[in-house]
Amino acid sequence: MKMTPYSVKSLLATTPLLQEVVVNGWVKTFRSNRFIALNDGSTLENIQCVVDFEQFDEALLKQIATGAALRVSGTLVESQGKGQKVEILVKEIFVHGTADPETYPIQPKKHSLEFLREKAHLRVRTNTFAAVMRVRSALAFAIHKYFREQGFYYMHAPIITGSDAEGAGEMFRVTTLDARNPPLTDTGEVNYREDFFGKETNLTVSGQLEAEAFAMGLGKVYTFGPTFRAENSNTSRHLAEFWMIEPEMAFYDLDANMDLAEDFIKYVLTYVLEHCGTDLEFLEQRLLQEEKSRPQAERSAMPLREKLQFIVDNQFKRVTYTEAIDILKNSKPNKKKKFQYPIEEWGTDLQSEHERYLVEKHFQCPVILFDYPAKIKAFYMRLNEDQKTVRAMDILFPGIGEIVGGSQREERLDVLRQKIAVLGIDEKELWWYLELRKFGTAVHSGFGLGFERLVLFATGMGNIRDVIPFPRTPQNAEF
Numbered sequence: 001m002k003m004t005p006y007s008v009k010s011l012l013a014t015t016p017l018l019q020e021v022v023v024n025g026w027v028k029t030f031r032s033n034r035f036i037a038l039n040d041g042s043t044l045e046n047i048q049c050v051v052d053f054e055q056f057d058e059a060l061l062k063q064i065a066t067g068a069a070l071r072v073s074g075t076l077v078e079s080q081g082k083g084q085k086v087e088i089l090v091k092e093i094f095v096h097g098t099a100d101p102e103t104y105p106i107q108p109k110k111h112s113l114e115f116l117r118e119k120a121h122l123r124v125r126t127n128t129f130a131a132v133m134r135v136r137s138a139l140a141f142a143i144h145k146y147f148r149e150q151g152f153y154y155m156h157a158p159i160i161t162g163s164d165a166e167g168a169g170e171m172f173r174v175t176t177l178d179a180r181n182p183p184l185t186d187t188g189e190v191n192y193r194e195d196f197f198g199k200e201t202n203l204t205v206s207g208q209l210e211a212e213a214f215a216m217g218l219g220k221v222y223t224f225g226p227t228f229r230a231e232n233s234n235t236s237r238h239l240a241e242f243w244m245i246e247p248e249m250a251f252y253d254l255d256a257n258m259d260l261a262e263d264f265i266k267y268v269l270t271y272v273l274e275h276c277g278t279d280l281e282f283l284e285q286r287l288l289q290e291e292k293s294r295p296q297a298e299r300s301a302m303p304l305r306e307k308l309q310f311i312v313d314n315q316f317k318r319v320t321y322t323e324a325i326d327i328l329k330n331s332k333p334n335k336k337k338k339f340q341y342p343i344e345e346w347g348t349d350l351q352s353e354h355e356r357y358l359v360e361k362h363f364q365c366p367v368i369l370f371d372y373p374a375k376i377k378a379f380y381m382r383l384n385e386d387q388k389t390v391r392a393m394d395i396l397f398p399g400i401g402e403i404v405g406g407s408q409r410e411e412r413l414d415v416l417r418q419k420i421a422v423l424g425i426d427e428k429e430l431w432w433y434l435e436l437r438k439f440g441t442a443v444h445s446g447f448g449l450g451f452e453r454l455v456l457f458a459t460g461m462g463n464i465r466d467v468i469p470f471p472r473t474p475q476n477a478e479f
């Protein structure tokens with residue numbers, strides 16, 4: 001009889017002893033010609049498979065090396081050794097595929113994250129990346145679960161967009177024109193009327209505008225999809241392709257928007273604390289090891305899980321931009337000229353060094369900054385009575401900086417048209433967006449949360465390239 005294979009996870013958790021079992025996986029280590037540590041990705045832990053080498057061909061045993069794929073059958077028993085509760089007494093081994101120890105790069109030793117980025121097709125076989133990717137998957141699930149429970153509908157915003165009102169200058173063009181010989185207009189410019197869509201098109205930088213249209217019919221919606229930014233910022237927090245969660249809610253003002261964002265983040269972090277214990281514990285240990293080699297001052301005060309719990313248990317501090325500028329102006333690093341960008345006057349945009357000072361030094365908890373100067377924020381944000389500030393809010397996290405950017409949207413047609421005019425955006429570009437204000441307009445709000453920044457925070461990893469399967473960054477689109 002052909003037996004259904006078990007996952008390692010179910011073998012370790014629920015399978016009764018003395019059962020005949022089959023399991024597939026990859027060899028982590030093979031010790032003393034006797035002990036195979038087998039892992040199939042279902043969990044961080046391995047199943048130990050005990051081989052009586054006298055019963056097997058030497059040729060077969062030779063094929064069992066780190067990285068080889070095996071199917072193992074045998075009896076599940078209580079383990080004789082330390083370190084695991086159960087093990088398999090092996091009766092049969094089938095080698096799906098070998099891995100030559102001379103050339104297989106993922107050997108059982110510590111590899112640097114930089115080295116592993118060059119091996120992105122294999123790095124998910126390491127404990128660290130497998131743990132990160134399982135947490136990433138759990139977070140994605142928790143996000144859908146949260147919104148569903150809150151009565152939101154999931155919508156898919158288009159990936160190819162014809163509007164360049166947002167993010168002009170940092171978009172990736174989508175075209176089928178021949179780059180060497182494009183059709184030209186009479187004035188010598190590229191004639192996009194002959195392009196596939198009959199106009200200039202780009203990859204989207206945000207699904208917000210389309211989500212707004214849907215919120216004005218479905219009430220509460222969210223997008224969760226890829227977004228693209230051709231910004232040439234080689235930082236540890238920027239990708240050229242990243243995933244964004246964008247809820248958009250009719251009849252929500254800025255306060256309701258902030259309440260939702262805070263509740264949402266706490267919910268998904270609680271979810272991973274409850275469901276990814278083994279992986280988080282591993283990542284926490286990894287971090288503690290790594291931090292030992294760093295100067296005391298740069299070490300984080302809390303172990304990973306404690307840090308996540310701290311976020312869940314404490315209220316985010318809500319502060320206006322104006323208050324934040326006062327704090328920054330009078331801060332030690334500003335007075336001692338330690339900021340790369342000194343804070344001199346109201347109206348300047350905050351850099352990540354300022355955001356991190358507020359969160360990590362001054363408030364020592366997540367901060368929601370709101371009511372920003374209109375000049376440094378997007379055209380669609382609702383203008384306040386003071387005519388100077390808009391109903392914007394950014395959520396700032398320790399170690400990350402900005403994790404959420406959101407706002408109450410401008411729902412008044414005349415005010416929106418004025419803003420567009422001042423910015424020199426062509427109204428024709430936004431005709432449908434403006435019609436949303438003409439027909440049944442209402443107060444509404446939303447925000448965007450960068451998924452990879454959330455994964456960075458939840459896993460304690462230091463570089464955004466290590467929390468997405470195959471990162472796209474300037475000069476890098478391998479794999």
Ligand code: ATP
Binds near residue numbers: 239244404449450
């Ligand atoms: P930043 O100032 O950090 O570049 P932003 O102001 O450009 O962020 P928004 O346009 O408000 O960001 O986008 C919403 C969210 O998307 C941000 O809060 C952040 O979490 C995430 N995000 C923005 N740009 C990137 C990027 N290049 N890579 C990964 N995540 C990003």
Ligand code: MN
Binds near residue numbers: 231
């Ligand atoms: Mn940016």
